[in-house]
Every structure is written in C-alpha cells, then in structure tokens.
Amino acid sequence: MRQEGSLAFRTTLRNKMRKYPDRNDSRFRNDLILPSINPSFGIARDSAVFTIGSCFAREVEDALLTAGVRVPTAHFAAPHDEAPGRPNRILNQYNPGTMLQCVLAAGQAVDERALYPASDDGMVLDSLLATGNRPVSRERALERRGQINTLYRDGLAESDTVVITLGLIEAWYDWEAELYLNEVPPRPMLDRFGARFEFRRMGLEECRDIMERMVNALTADRKRHIVLTVSPVPLQVTFAGGDAVVANAYSKALLRVLAEQIAEDHASVDYFPSYEIVTTAGLRAFGEDNVHVRPVVVQQIVSHMLEHYLEA
Incomplete structure (x- = not known):
C-alpha cells in the first residue's frame, strides 16, 4: 500500500480506530481486544454457510447453528471409533493444499491415492483426512471419501457463504499420488519409500497460488462470499527443525500475510481477525495444554463475528 502523504494523514485522522486500545477502550472486553469489523457483505439467517479448515471451523459451526443458520458440514457424522469426541472432526483440514483438494474433489469419483496399508489384514490409513491414524477397511475408506465428496458438492451448492480457517503451512506431499497430505504418512511407508514423500514448509508463493485457485473454484459457479481467517490453535509438532514455538510464529505470520493479500485482491473475500483476538489475551486464552x-x-470470538455478519 502506498498513499500520498497529506492524504494518508487526513485519512488517518478520520479513522476512529487508529490507536491501539487501552483498557478503557470499548474494544477491550473480558481480557480480550475485539477489533472493529467492517464486513463487505452480510449472512442471511435463512441461508447456508459451508465451513472449511482446522478445528476452529468446527467451533464456528456451533455458533452458526445456535443462530439458526444452516451449516451442511455440521451434520456430517463418522462412527465414534473413527472420530471420537466429535462426529465431524474427520473433516478437519489443516494446510491450504488439502483444502483445495477437497474443493476440487466435490462430487467427483473417489480413488485409492494416499490410502496406505496399516497392517497385513487389508486395513488402511487415509492420510487425506483427520483420522488420527485410525485404520479402517479399504471399502470403508473409499465409502467415507465418497460421502465427503458428496457433502462438498451438495453443501457448497446450497451455501452462499464459505468460512475458511487456515491452520498451518507444514505439510507432507506424496509425489506418486501428486497430493498434499493432511496427516503424516505411516512411518513404515516413509522408511520404505522415502523419496516418494516430501515434507514441505510451504512458502508464501506456493500458498498464494493454492488460495487463488480455491477462491476461483468457489466462485466459478455462482456469486459466493468467503470469510477467511487464521486459526489461533498453534502448531503442535514441527518437522521444520528448531523450537515448535518459533515454527508456529512463522507459520501463523505467513498465513496472516496470505489472508491479507487474498482479501485485498478479491472483492468476494473478507478477512476476520480471530487469530489476533486470541493473541491479545496471551496464554489466558488457552487451556492447560496451551x-x-x-x-x-x-464463543466470544465467534459471537463478535456473527454480530457483524448476521443480518437482522
């Protein structure tokens, strides 16, 4: 961004939110700073919202359902032994590459790429999904992929808005399958076929190319709005070397820059600062595991979003 000096100064004087808020500021509530939001669109209460991304996307679903908005992804359910704790947690996608793959696979026939043998009895691990390394039969794995492809096809068809929660930039890539993976491939596969798999700390150019393709795919068939946000949940394990705390800071910084660039370049995309809100509270915002x-x-974060986006 560049702006002529006197114009920049006048514009700044008109901006009532130009100063970082102290504790007497209306934006400071319950130990959180809730930045002002200026949505470019609204979400109708009788519309549907499709969510894509990490576990924070599941939290958004709960708040939308409470507000009476239809959320196709919230009703997907895998059996308890496949998704303990939350029936649709298996939908979690963490890096931009696997998110794009899910969008492009909507309604498509399934194949066996990135299904890896878990044992000699035919059980497999699906590294495209958030399975937590829980093996299933090959038949069940293909059935489940088909169900998710159908969910994306039908859910996106009825949704006017998509909420995308970017999680991290560390990813694994299968050169033979030509796919980004959502989970680390099984250790025996890595040991046996090392050159087939590649760890990637994705760069800004790679992520931007993927997000451009995703936005174009989501808006190709109809006018559809996108709310882009960065998950405040930190990277739990790093494969990039060094301390996970430092790796997480780099990951979130890159995703934050990516989100800003995509929102600036696409009129259909808004950025919502969930990551910034959490960081203002420090570790008080997190549970015992940090x-x-x-x-x-x-709940405060999602309520803040809905206060601005949900139409009366």
Missing part, C-alpha cells in the same frame, strides 16, 4: 482455545474465548 494449544486449545478455551470454549468461553471461542
């Missing part, structure tokens, strides 16, 4: 955001904080 990873998962406390439910009360998540």
Whole structure:
C-alpha cells in the first residue's frame, strides 16, 4: 500500500480506530481486544454457510447453528471409533493444499491415492483426512471419501457463504499420488519409500497460488462470499527443525500475510481477525495444554463475528 502523504494523514485522522486500545477502550472486553469489523457483505439467517479448515471451523459451526443458520458440514457424522469426541472432526483440514483438494474433489469419483496399508489384514490409513491414524477397511475408506465428496458438492451448492480457517503451512506431499497430505504418512511407508514423500514448509508463493485457485473454484459457479481467517490453535509438532514455538510464529505470520493479500485482491473475500483476538489475551486464552482455545474465548470470538455478519 502506498498513499500520498497529506492524504494518508487526513485519512488517518478520520479513522476512529487508529490507536491501539487501552483498557478503557470499548474494544477491550473480558481480557480480550475485539477489533472493529467492517464486513463487505452480510449472512442471511435463512441461508447456508459451508465451513472449511482446522478445528476452529468446527467451533464456528456451533455458533452458526445456535443462530439458526444452516451449516451442511455440521451434520456430517463418522462412527465414534473413527472420530471420537466429535462426529465431524474427520473433516478437519489443516494446510491450504488439502483444502483445495477437497474443493476440487466435490462430487467427483473417489480413488485409492494416499490410502496406505496399516497392517497385513487389508486395513488402511487415509492420510487425506483427520483420522488420527485410525485404520479402517479399504471399502470403508473409499465409502467415507465418497460421502465427503458428496457433502462438498451438495453443501457448497446450497451455501452462499464459505468460512475458511487456515491452520498451518507444514505439510507432507506424496509425489506418486501428486497430493498434499493432511496427516503424516505411516512411518513404515516413509522408511520404505522415502523419496516418494516430501515434507514441505510451504512458502508464501506456493500458498498464494493454492488460495487463488480455491477462491476461483468457489466462485466459478455462482456469486459466493468467503470469510477467511487464521486459526489461533498453534502448531503442535514441527518437522521444520528448531523450537515448535518459533515454527508456529512463522507459520501463523505467513498465513496472516496470505489472508491479507487474498482479501485485498478479491472483492468476494473478507478477512476476520480471530487469530489476533486470541493473541491479545496471551496464554489466558488457552487451556492447560496451551494449544486449545478455551470454549468461553471461542464463543466470544465467534459471537463478535456473527454480530457483524448476521443480518437482522
């Protein structure tokens, strides 16, 4: 961004939110700073919203359902032994590459790429999904992929808005399958076929190309709005070397820059600062593991978003 000096100064004087808020500021509430939001569109209460991304996307679903908005992804359910704790957690996608793959696979026939043998009895691991390394039969794995492809096809068809929560930039890539993976491939596969698999700390150019393709795919068939956000949940394990705390800071910084660029370049995309809100509270926003955001904080963040986006 560049702007002529006197114009920049006059514009700044008109901006009532130009100063970082102190504790007397209306933006400071319950130990959180809630930045002002200026949506470019609204979400009708009788519309549908499709969510894509990491576990924070599941929290958004809960708040939308409470507000009476239809959320196709919230009703997907895998059996308890495949998705303990939350029936649709298997939909979690963490890096931009696998998110794009899900969008492009909507309604398509399934194949066996990135299904890896878990044992000699025919059980497999599906590294495209958030399975937690829980093996299933090959038949079930293909059935489940088909169900998710159908969910994306039908759910996107009825949704006017898509919420995308970017999670991290560390990813694994299968050169033979030509696919980004959502989970680390099984260790025996890595040991046996090392050259087939590649760890990637994705760069800004790679991520931007993927996000451009995703936005274009989501808006090709109809006018559809996108809310882009960065998950506040930190990277739990790094494969890039060094300390996970430092790796996480780099990951979130790159995704934040990516989100800003995509929102600036596409009129259909808004950025919502969920990551920034959580960081203002420090570790008080997290549970004992310093990873998962406390439910009360998540509720405040999502409520803040819906206050601005949900139409009366």
